[in-house]
Amino acid sequence: MNDIRRTILWVIFGFSMVLLWDAWQVHNGQKATFFPKPAASPVAAAPASTASGVPTASAPVATAAAAATPGQVPAGAAAASASEQIEVSTDVLKLRFDTEGGTLTRAEFTQHKDMVDSKLPFVLLDQSPVRVYTAQTGLIGGNFPTHKSAMRFAGEKSLKDGQNEVTVRFESDVQNGVKLVKTYSLQRGSYAIGVKHEVINTGTAAVSPQLYLQLVRDGNKPAGESSFYSTFTGPAIYTDAKKYNKVEFSDIEKNKAEIDKTSPNGYVAMVQHYFASAWLLGDGINRENFVRKVDNNLYAVGMITPVADVAPGQSKTVSSQLFVGPQEEKVLEALAPGLDLLKDYGWLAMLSKPLYWLLDKLFGILQNWGWSIVALVLLLKIAFYWLNAKAYSSMAKMKAINPKIMEMRERLKGDPQKMQQEMMRIYREEKVNPMGGCFPIMIQIPVFIALYWVLLSTVEMRNAPWTLWIHDLSAPDPFFILPLVMTLTTLLQTALNPAPPDPMQAKMMWIMPLVFSVMFFFFPSGLVLYWITNNVLSIAQQWIINTRMGVPPQFNLPKFK
Numbered sequence: 001m002n003d004i005r006r007t008i009l010w011v012i013f014g015f016s017m018v019l020l021w022d023a024w025q026v027h028n029g030q031k032a033t034f035f036p037k038p039a040a041s042p043v044a045a046a047p048a049s050t051a052s053g054v055p056t057a058s059a060p061v062a063t064a065a066a067a068a069t070p071g072q073v074p075a076g077a078a079a080a081s082a083s084e085q086i087e088v089s090t091d092v093l094k095l096r097f098d099t100e101g102g103t104l105t106r107a108e109f110t111q112h113k114d115m116v117d118s119k120l121p122f123v124l125l126d127q128s129p130v131r132v133y134t135a136q137t138g139l140i141g142g143n144f145p146t147h148k149s150a151m152r153f154a155g156e157k158s159l160k161d162g163q164n165e166v167t168v169r170f171e172s173d174v175q176n177g178v179k180l181v182k183t184y185s186l187q188r189g190s191y192a193i194g195v196k197h198e199v200i201n202t203g204t205a206a207v208s209p210q211l212y213l214q215l216v217r218d219g220n221k222p223a224g225e226s227s228f229y230s231t232f233t234g235p236a237i238y239t240d241a242k243k244y245n246k247v248e249f250s251d252i253e254k255n256k257a258e259i260d261k262t263s264p265n266g267y268v269a270m271v272q273h274y275f276a277s278a279w280l281l282g283d284g285i286n287r288e289n290f291v292r293k294v295d296n297n298l299y300a301v302g303m304i305t306p307v308a309d310v311a312p313g314q315s316k317t318v319s320s321q322l323f324v325g326p327q328e329e330k331v332l333e334a335l336a337p338g339l340d341l342l343k344d345y346g347w348l349a350m351l352s353k354p355l356y357w358l359l360d361k362l363f364g365i366l367q368n369w370g371w372s373i374v375a376l377v378l379l380l381k382i383a384f385y386w387l388n389a390k391a392y393s394s395m396a397k398m399k400a401i402n403p404k405i406m407e408m409r410e411r412l413k414g415d416p417q418k419m420q421q422e423m424m425r426i427y428r429e430e431k432v433n434p435m436g437g438c439f440p441i442m443i444q445i446p447v448f449i450a451l452y453w454v455l456l457s458t459v460e461m462r463n464a465p466w467t468l469w470i471h472d473l474s475a476p477d478p479f480f481i482l483p484l485v486m487t488l489t490t491l492l493q494t495a496l497n498p499a500p501p502d503p504m505q506a507k508m509m510w511i512m513p514l515v516f517s518v519m520f521f522f523f524p525s526g527l528v529l530y531w532i533t534n535n536v537l538s539i540a541q542q543w544i545i546n547t548r549m550g551v552p553p554q555f556n557l558p559k560f561k
Contacts, residue, residue, distance in 0.1 A: 083150070084098075084099045084153065085097070085105075086098075086153050086168070088155075088166065088168050089157070089158045089159065090159040090166060090186050090189075090190075092111055092189055092191060092325075093108070093109065093186065093324070093325075094107075094108040095107050095186075097153070097170070098127075099150065099152065100151070101137075101138060101145075101146060103137075104134060104135040104184075104324070105125065106123065106126050106127065107123070107124045107125035108121045108123050108124075109121055109123075109325065109326065112326060112462060112463070113462070113463050114224075115224030116223055116224040125277065131218060132218045132298055133217035133270070134215075134216050134217075135279075136213075136216060137197065138180070138212055139211060139307070140209065140304065141209045143175060143176040144176060144180070144209050145175050145179070145180035149180070150173065151171055151172045151182070152171050153168070153170055154169045155167050155169045156168075159186065164187060164188045165186065166185075167183060167184070167185050168183070168184040169181065176203070177203020178203070178207055178209065178310075179199075180197065181200065182197055183195070183196040183198070191324055191331070192321050192323050192325075193322045193324065194319070194320075194321055195319075195321065196319050196320075197211055197307075198316070199315060199316050201310040201311065201312055201314055202312075203312055204312050205312060206310060206311050206312065208306070208310070210304050210305065210306050211304070211306075212302055213304075214279070214301065215268065215270045215277055215300065215302065216298055217299060219249040219297050219298070220297070222273060226522065228519060228522040229456070231272070232246055232271060232273075232344060233249075233273070234247060234248055234249050234271065235268070235291050235299065236268070236269045236270075236271050236341075237266065237268050237289050237291070238339070239263035240263070242259075243338065245260070246344070247291050247301070249299055253293050257291050259289055259290075259291060260289060261290070262287070262288050263286075263287065264286050265285075265337075267281070267338070268289060268301045269301070269323075270301060274327055274459040274462060275325065275327060276323070276327055277322070277324045278322070278342065279302065279321075279322055280320060280321040280322070280335065280336050281305060282319065285318075286306065289301075290302055290303070290304070305318065321335070326459040329343050329360075343459075344457060345450070345453045345454065346453055348446060351446060351447060351450035352453050352454050356458065358379070363460075368466065368467075370465070370467060370470065370473055371466070373526055373529050373530050376451070376530075377530055377533040377534050377537065380447065380448075380451070381537045384444055384447075385541070387443060387444065389541070389545060404426060405423065405426065408423065448534070455527050461473040461524065464526075466525065470529075473524060473526035473529070476521065477525050482520075482528040482529060482532060483520045483523070486517060486531050487520070490513040490516075490517055493535060493538060493539055493542075494510060494513055496543070
C-alpha cells in the first residue's frame with residue numbers, strides 16, 4: 001500500500017503539471033504539448049478583397065461596388081484616390097488612420113512595451129508587409145461608401161495639456177446619393193474609442209443601408225510568444241444567449257465555426273495574450289454577427305446592423321465603441337457586460353476571478369505584484385492549513401512505520417499475497433490510512449491551477465518589477481536564479497518524504513521533479529515565484545508537523561545504482 005500511496009502522489013503531481021500544459025494547449029486549440037507549430041509565413045501583402053467581397057487592402061479597387069443583399073458584404077468597392085496616413089495620439093494611445101475608408105490601421109500603447117524589443121512601445125493593430133490587423137467599417141445594401149472609399153480628414157491630431165478629449169472626423173464623397181461621416185472620439189487615459197457613423201442622404205429617394213463593423217487580422221501568432229506555453233489567438237463573439245465563444249482560425253477556414261449569428265446585444269472581438277480589440281454596440285440594437293476567411297491568411301470577425309430608412313435630406317447616426325487595449329479586468333468590466341471574459345481563465349474561471357480579485361486587493365496594499373503573489377500564496381496556505389496538516393500528518397505516520405514496512409517486505413518478498421495481508425495488518429494496528437495524504441492534496445489542485453491561469457493572463461504583470469534583478473514578472477528570469485531555487489526547493493521536498501521501498505519508484509521520485517523543473521526555466525518569473533513560495537511554505541509546515549509528531553525530519557537522498 002505504501003507503493004500505491006507513493007504512486008498516487010506522483011500521479012497527482014504529474015497530473016497537475018500536465019493540466020498546466022496539455023489541457024491549456026488543447027483548450028486553446030493547440031496540437032503540440034510543449035512546442036506549438038511555428039507561425040505561418042508572414043503576410044506578403046494585404047489582399048484586395050475578402051472571400052466574401054469585403055475589401056481589406058489599402059490598395060484601391062477599380063471595380064464598382066455591386067449591390068449586396070441584406071447581411072452580405074459587398075463584392076467590391078469604388079476606386080479610391082491616393083490615401084493619406086493620419087497619426088493621432090493621446091496619453092495612452094498612438095493611432096494611425098488611413099483616409100481610405102477612415103480605417104484604423106495601427107495602434108501603439110505608450111504605457112506597454114514590445115514583447116521582443118522592450119525599448120519600443122507595444123503595437124497591437126498594424127498594416128505592414130509582415131502583419132495585418134485593422135479595424136474597418138462601411139455601408140452595405142447598395143453602392144454606398146465602404147472602408148475602401150476615399151475620405152477627407154478633419155480634426156486634431158493630439159491630446160493637448162488640460163484637454164480630456166480629441167475628435168477625429170472622416171467624411172466621404174457622395175456615393176449613390178449617400179455620404180458617410182465617421183467620427184472617432186478619444187478620451188484621456190482610455191482605450192475605448194467612441195465611434196459615430198452618420199449616414200446623410202443627399203439624394204431624392206429614401207435609402208436603407210446597413211453598417212458593418214469588422215476586425216481583420218492575419219492568422220499568425222503574436223511575435224515574442226513563448227514556445228513553452230501557448231494562449232488563444234483569434235476571434236471571439238459574446239451574446240447574452242450563448243455567452244463567450246472563442247472561434248479558432250482553423251474552424252473558420254473549414255466553415256465549422258458555430259456562433260450566435262443574430263442578437264440584440266454583445267460584441268465581437270479579436271483576442272491574443274494580454275491584449276484585445278472589440279467592436280461594441282449598445283444593447284437593444286439588432287445585429288448580425290459573422291466570422292469569415294479572407295484571402296492570404298486573413299480572417300475577419302464583425303457585425304452588421306441596419307441603419308433604418310433615411311429620407312431624402314435627412315441623416316441617421318449609429319453610435320458604437322471600439323476597444324483597443326490591454327485586458328485589464330476592471331476596465332473591461334466597466335465597459336460592457338461580458339467584456340471581462342476577453343481575459344480568458346479557461347474552465348476554472350469561477351475560481352480564477354476571486355483569486356485575481358484578492359491579488360488585486362493585495363497589490364493595492366503592497367504596491368508590488370511580486371510581493372502580492374507571495375502574500376496571496378501565504379493566504380492560500382493559511383486557508384488550506386488544516387487540509388495540509390492532515391495530509392502531512394498522514395505522511396508522517398507513514399514515515400514512522402516505514403522501517404517496519406521495509407523489514408516486512410524484505411522478509412516476505414517471496415510471498416506477495418502474504419506481504420499484502422501483513423501490510424494491511426500493520427496499517428490497522430498503527431491506525432494509518434495510506435490514502436490520507438492524497439485527498440487533501442487533490443482538493444487543492446484546482447485552486448492552484450486557477451491561480452496559474454490568473455498569473456499567466458494578468459496583463460498587469462507585464463513589465464512589472466519584483467525586486468533586485470527581476471524587472472518583468474511576465475518574462476523568464478534572465479539569470480535563471482528563480483528556476484534554480486525552485487528546483488532546489490522541489491528536491492528538498494522530495495528528500496523530506498520517506499523513500500519508497502521499490503527502487504524504480506525511488507528513482508522516479510527524483511527524476512520527475514528534475515524533469516518538471518526544467519520547464520520552469522522558461523516560465524514567467526511570476527509563476528516561478530508563486531511555485532517557490534508554495535514549496536517553501538509546504539516544507540516549513542511539513543517540518544513542523546513531523547517534529548510535533550515525534551518523527552524527526554530526515555533527508556532521504558537518491559540512490560541510483
